[in-house]
Amino acid sequence: xxxxxxxxxxxxxxxxxxxxxxxxxxxxxxxxxxxxxxxxxxxxxxxxxxxxxxxxxxxxxxxxxxxxxxxxxxxxxxxxxxxxxxxxxxxxxxxxxxxxxxxxxxxxxxxxxxxxxxxxxxxxxxxxxxxxxxxxxxxxxxxxxxxxxxxxxxxxxxxxxxxxxxxxxxxxxxxxxxxxxxxxxxxxxxxxxxxxxxxxxxxxxxxxxxxxxxxxxxxxxxxxxxxxxxxxxxxxxxxxxxxxxxxxxxxxxxxxxxxxxxxxxxxxxxxxxxxxxxxxxxxxxxxxxxxxxxxxxxxxxxxxxxxxxxxxxxxxxxxxxxxxxxxxxxxxxxxxxxxxxxxxxxxxxxxxxxxxxxxxxxxxxxxxxxxxxxxxxxxxxxxxxxxxx
Numbered sequence: 001x002x003x004x005x006x007x008x009x010x011x012x013x014x015x016x017x018x019x020x021x022x023x024x025x026x027x028x029x030x031x032x033x034x035x036x037x038x039x040x041x042x043x044x045x046x047x048x049x050x051x052x053x054x055x056x057x058x059x060x061x062x063x064x065x066x067x068x069x070x071x072x073x074x075x076x077x078x079x080x081x082x083x084x085x086x087x088x089x090x091x092x093x094x095x096x097x098x099x100x101x102x103x104x105x106x107x108x109x110x111x112x113x114x115x116x117x118x119x120x121x122x123x124x125x126x127x128x129x130x131x132x133x134x135x136x137x138x139x140x141x142x143x144x145x146x147x148x149x150x151x152x153x154x155x156x157x158x159x160x161x162x163x164x165x166x167x168x169x170x171x172x173x174x175x176x177x178x179x180x181x182x183x184x185x186x187x188x189x190x191x192x193x194x195x196x197x198x199x200x201x202x203x204x205x206x207x208x209x210x211x212x213x214x215x216x217x218x219x220x221x222x223x224x225x226x227x228x229x230x231x232x233x234x235x236x237x238x239x240x241x242x243x244x245x246x247x248x249x250x251x252x253x254x255x256x257x258x259x260x261x262x263x264x265x266x267x268x269x270x271x272x273x274x275x276x277x278x279x280x281x282x283x284x285x286x287x288x289x290x291x292x293x294x295x296x297x298x299x300x301x302x303x304x305x306x307x308x309x310x311x312x313x314x315x316x317x318x319x320x321x322x323x324x325x326x327x328x329x330x331x332x333x334x335x336x337x338x339x340x341x342x343x344x345x346x347x348x349x350x351x352x353x354x355x356x357x358x359x360x361x362x363x364x365x366x367x368x369x370x371x372x373x374x375x376x377x378x379x380x381x382x383x384x385x386x387x388x389x
Contacts, residue, residue, distance in 0.1 A: 004190040004221075005102060005124025005164030011067045011085040012104040012122075014042045020384070043120060046079030046108040047071050063089040079108040091131070094151040098128035114175070120168040129153075130160040130196045135210065137202060138269060144208045146269045153197030153212065154274040164190045166223075183228040191220045197265075197278060198257070208270045214263035214278050219253030219368050237304035241314075246295045251368045254287035256280065288326035290375070292365035295319045300342070312344040312358075322365045322375040332374045338363050357385040 017040040050072050057065040067085040074080060084103040090096060102124035109117040131151065138146035166188035174180040198215040229243030258264070258281045265276040300314030319337040324330060344358035362380045369375075 004126075004162045004192055005122075006085070006087070006100040006126050007124075007162075009085050009087070009100075009102050009124075011069070011102070012044050012083040014044045016041055020382075043104070043106070044069070044081060044083060045118070046073070046081035046106055048073055048076075048079065059089075061090045061092060063087075065089075077110040079110075081106045081108075093131060093149050095155040096129050096131055096151055098126070100124075100126040100128075115171070115173045118168075118170040118172075120170075122164065122166045124164040126162040127159045129157060130194050132196055132199060135199055135202065135269075138208060142208075144270055146208070150269065150272070152199055152210075152269065152272075154277055157197055157278040158195045160192075160194045160196070162190075162192045164188060178234060179230065179232050181228065181230050184226070186223070186225045188223040189221070190223070191218075192253075193218050195278060195280070197274070197276075200257075200264075206266075207268075209266050209268050212265050212267055212274075212276075214256075214258035214276070214280070216256045216280050217253065218255075219251070221367075222248075222250040224248050237307075239302040241298075241300045243299070244295075244297045247293070249292040249365070249367065250289070251292070252287070252289035253368050254285075256282070256285050259285075286326065286328070286370060288324065288330075288368070288370060290366065290368055291321075291323040292367070293321040293323075294365065308348045310344075310346040310348075312342070314342045316340045316342075318363055320363055320365050320377045322377060324369075324371050324375045326370070330371065332371065334375050334377065336363070336377055338379070352389060354388040355386075356388060357383075359383055 019038045019040070051069075052071070053069040055067050057063065057067075059065075065085060065087045067083070069081070069083045071079075071081040082103070082105045084101070086101040087098065089098045091098075102122065104123075105121045107119045109119075111117060129151065132153075134146055134148070134150060134152070136142075138144055139148065166186065169185045171183045172180065194215075194217040196215050197212045200211045200213045202210045225245070225247035227243065227245040229241050232238075232240040234240070258279070263276070263279065263281060265274065267274065296316050296318040298314065298316035300312070303311045305311070317337065317339050319335070322334045324332050338361075340361040340363065342358075342360040344356065344360075346354055346356040348354050360382050362378075362382075364378050366375060366378060
């Protein structure tokens with residue numbers, strides 16, 4: 001899924017974890033198991049001690065970014081924390097102005113000494129003129145120069161928007177000193193609406209004149225996932241995990257290129273005078289929908305021997321269903337079930353040096369796309385060996 005809404009904000013992030021490779025066993029959902037890596041954003045959680053933090057950032061191009069972080073326990077069993085941030089900024093580029101915000105409420109409920117329920121919400125918005133960049137010809141190539149601060153298109157082109165609303169529920173229960181269970185449910189709706197006078201093309205004989213076309217790209221997603229795992233941590237330096245997951249990602253959108261006379265203009269970008277305003281003709285030049293359904297069961301064991309040798313082995317039976325259709329008549333469906341394998345060995349030579357090697361596999365569906373043939377899931381295999389200092 002795309003990271004929509006106020007995606008650059010870090011006001012609700014405690015830390016960021018990056019894992020290389022497919023990571024096939026434990027990390028799935030949405031479109032399936034990662035094939036190239038996983039970036040895990042750890043959210044800020046409620047704490048038992050109350051505090052309030054207020055801040056702001058002020059910068060160039062009239063940047064103003066106030067933020068807050070309020071942590072207020074109701075009692076020993078109910079903890080509440082809310083973070084939020086608003087950003088207003090302009091740009092070195094003509095006419096561009098951004099407005100975005102996000103609010104992140106979290107409630108942690110201690111049901112019993114062994115059971116905890118955490119509810120996380122997110123409301124995130126972004127809006128502003130869409131900046132498409134500048135062409136290579138006229139900047140780093142060609143015999144003419146375009147103003148590096150130029151915004152291509154009529155300054156009255158409507159704002160593009162992006163939004164995300166999500167909620168996460170996480171239930172943790174500890175049976176005893178060895179066994180515990182963790183269940184997480186996630187639901188999100190997101191939307192992206194881009195409006196632009198697109199720099200469509202330029203030919204050498206046209207010099208500094210470019211063809212601009214009114215264009216709109218719209219996309220919306222519904223994301224639902226459920227994951228549960230049972231974990232055992234033994235005194236013999238052994239960790240064992242059994243888990244299951246299921247998820248759906250409904251991803252649809254459309255693209256309009258207003259190719260009629262009312263939507264096309266030829267502009268000299270060294271002296272731009274825009275004669276055509278942005279108008280959405282609702283022609284629905286192309287529209288499509290991709291529905292990804294994933295499910296899987298997995299197990300993994302991690303063992304440490306002699307305090308120096310670390311072993312990892314796991315497997316996951318993963319099923320991917322990709323259902324695609326568009327307004328050109330395409331109606332294709334793909335199902336694939338695959339047994340994924342993962343293994344790794346790490347040896348601590350001393351406190352500073354570790355030798356390691358690993359093998360992992362991945363499979364995932366593909367989000368919003370214009371397929372020309374039957375859709376297929378992405379698959380990957382990774383071998384790795386190295387020295388870590």
